[in-house]
């Protein structure tokens with residue numbers, strides 16, 4: 001599968017890159033490590049006039065400790081470098097676990113944080129070659145008002161399958177988006193939309209430049225369920241953050257990933273756990289609320305009933321791990 005013809009631009013500064021986007025936003029595709037973009041271009045899901053590589057932009061690189069103790073992660077930093085970063089490893093082992101959960105070492109050697117956060121949504125229909133898709137014709141995401149994955153669905157329900165967003169949302173990370181018009185910073189949880197086609201609030205002329213993680217001493221757990229450890233998209237992920245120790249917590253944040261078009265915040269289950277504590281009764285009560293907290297799920301990739309059971313299992317395992325963590 002050859003790549004479609006395109007121009008390739010590799011700016012040496014953020015200002016240079018934003019100027020390219022100012023002049024031709026709709027036909028430009030940003031490239032982090034390219035581990036998803038190149039596949040999508042080969043499958044003709046993306047046919048940009050211009051590919052704008054972010055890899056040589058120094059402003060988008062590295063991990064820095066800010067004066068208030070927050071961490072700033074450059075969006076074009078490779079996942080391999082985040083996994084190896086000593087500050088992240090010491091302060092946020094569960095975050096490092098989430099970065100390491102992405103694909104394999106080879107993929108992480110190319111893949112960037114920004115690319116993982118902006119990873120396009122996927123479904124079993126779009127995740128095929130153009131020749132295969134042509135047999136059925138376009139879908140909601142590729143230009144027609146029909147969904148081939150879920151018959152009759154009026155909206156695109158393609159999954160957000162990225163591993164790092166739930167853990168970063170759980171630690172209240174913010175993202176900074178830059179364009180020639182200026183910068184805006186927003187909580188990562190507000191970056192995602194429940195829409196398989198326009199799945200983030202990123203505008204066509206914007207670049208995600210950095211992620212900021214506020215300081216915290218809270219406990220954090222991340223779990224990923226997948227068919228093959230070491231090289232597969234997840235069936236479901238969970239990140240849970242709590243203060244306190246043992247079964248005691250006064251603040252709890254639960255985020256599930258890979259079940260729907262956007263990471264899902266399970267605050268109601270969190271409230272039950274805070275009220276009852278992280279003992280077995282609290283876990284049972286929180287698991288019982290999952291069906292309502294998740295709302296309707298599609299049968300995309302796996303049956304909705306399986307996803308609900310998986311959410312319950314992940315929640316139970318994560319809480320047990322959390323309460324056994326040393327204070």
Ligand SMILES: Cc1cc2nc3c(=O)[nH]c(=O)nc-3n(C[C@H](O)[C@H](O)[C@H](O)COP(=O)(O)OP(=O)(O)OC[C@H]3O[C@@H](n4cnc5c(N)ncnc54)[C@H](O)[C@@H]3O)c2cc1C
Pocket residue numbers: 029030031032033034035036037038039054075076079101102103104107110111112113114115116117118119120161162163164202206207208209231232233234
């Ligand atoms: C074999 C294989 C297995 C994989 N397994 C997993 C997995 O287990 N978990 C997982 O999460 N992913 C997986 N992936 C998908 C992908 O490799 C990762 O999500 C990776 O982190 C994407 O990063 P990238 O830099 O290569 O993104 P790219 O392919 O460069 O970009 C992805 C998207 O993000 C946009 N983008 C990139 N950087 C920015 C930025 N700074 N600002 C705005 N938009 C930007 C691009 O335009 C594109 O839409 C897998 C891929 C392969 C090939």
